[in-house]
C-alpha cells in the first residue's frame with residue numbers, strides 16, 4: 001500500500017489497537033434532517049473527542065464541523081437520490097477527489113448497491129473511485145447499502161457484497177452485522193467495519209452487536225443512530241470504545257454505560273420523533 005494511503009488509514013484505524021470507532025453522521029444526504037441529527041453541529045460537538053473519525057458530507061463538514069477539530073474525516077462522496085424515491089440505488093459520485101483532498105479527508109466513502117437496479121452504476125463508480133484513490137493516496141470505503149430492503153442483511157448477501165467491493169479495490173468495507181458474521185469476514189480480504197442500522201431497542205443490544213462484530217473479526221464500527229439517537233450519546237460512544245479498543249465484554253461495557261449515565265445529563269429530544 002502506498003505511503004500516503006497507509007498514513008491516512010492509520011489516522012483512524014488506530015495502530016495501537018488495530019481498531020476504530022467511526023461516528024457516522026452522513027444520513028442527511030438522502031434522509032434529510034434525521035431525528036437528533038437535525039442540528040449536526042450540536043449533535044457532533046460533544047462526540048468528537050471520542051470518535052476516531054467522523055463520516056459526513058462536505059456540506060455538513062463545512063457548515064457544522066470546526067476546521068480546528070482534531071478528528072479524521074471520512075467524506076461521503078456518493079448521493080443523488082432521496083428517501084422519497086422507491087429505488088435508493090440510483091447514486092453517482094457527487095464530490096470530486098480534488099474536493100476530498102482540499103478538505104483534508106482521511107478517506108472517501110460511497111455506497112454500493114449489489115443486486116439493486118443500479119448495481120452496475122454503483123460498482124463502476126467504486127472501481128473508478130479506487131483508481132483515483134490509488135493515484136492520490138486516498139483510501140476508499142465501500143458501504144454495502146441495502147436501500148429500504150433491510151431484510152437483505154444476512155451472511156449470504158453481505159458476503160457477496162463485501163467480496164465484490166474488495167475485489168473492485170475498496171480499501172475498507174462497511175457492512176452490517178448479521179448472524180454468522182464470521183462468514184462475511186472470512187470471505188472479505190480487506191478489513192470490515194459494521195454500521196449500526198436503525199436504533200435498536202436496548203443499550204444491551206447495541207453493545208452486544210459491537211462485541212459480536214469485534215469478536216468475529218471486524219476492525220471496528222462506523223455507527224450513527226445507535227449513538228446519537230441514544231438519550232446518552234457520550235456514555236454510549238465511550239462504552240463502545242471500551243469494547244472496540246479495550247476488549248471489554250458487552251456486559252462490562254453496559255456496566256460502564258450505566259455508571260456513566262448517572263454522571264451525565266440526558267439529551268432532551270429537540271423535535272418530536
Ligand code: R5P
Nearest residue numbers: 024027195196197223224225
Ligand atoms: C447511511 O446513511 C450511512 O451509510 C450510515 O453511515 C450508516 O448506515 C451507518 O449509520 P447507522 O449506524 O445509523 O446505520
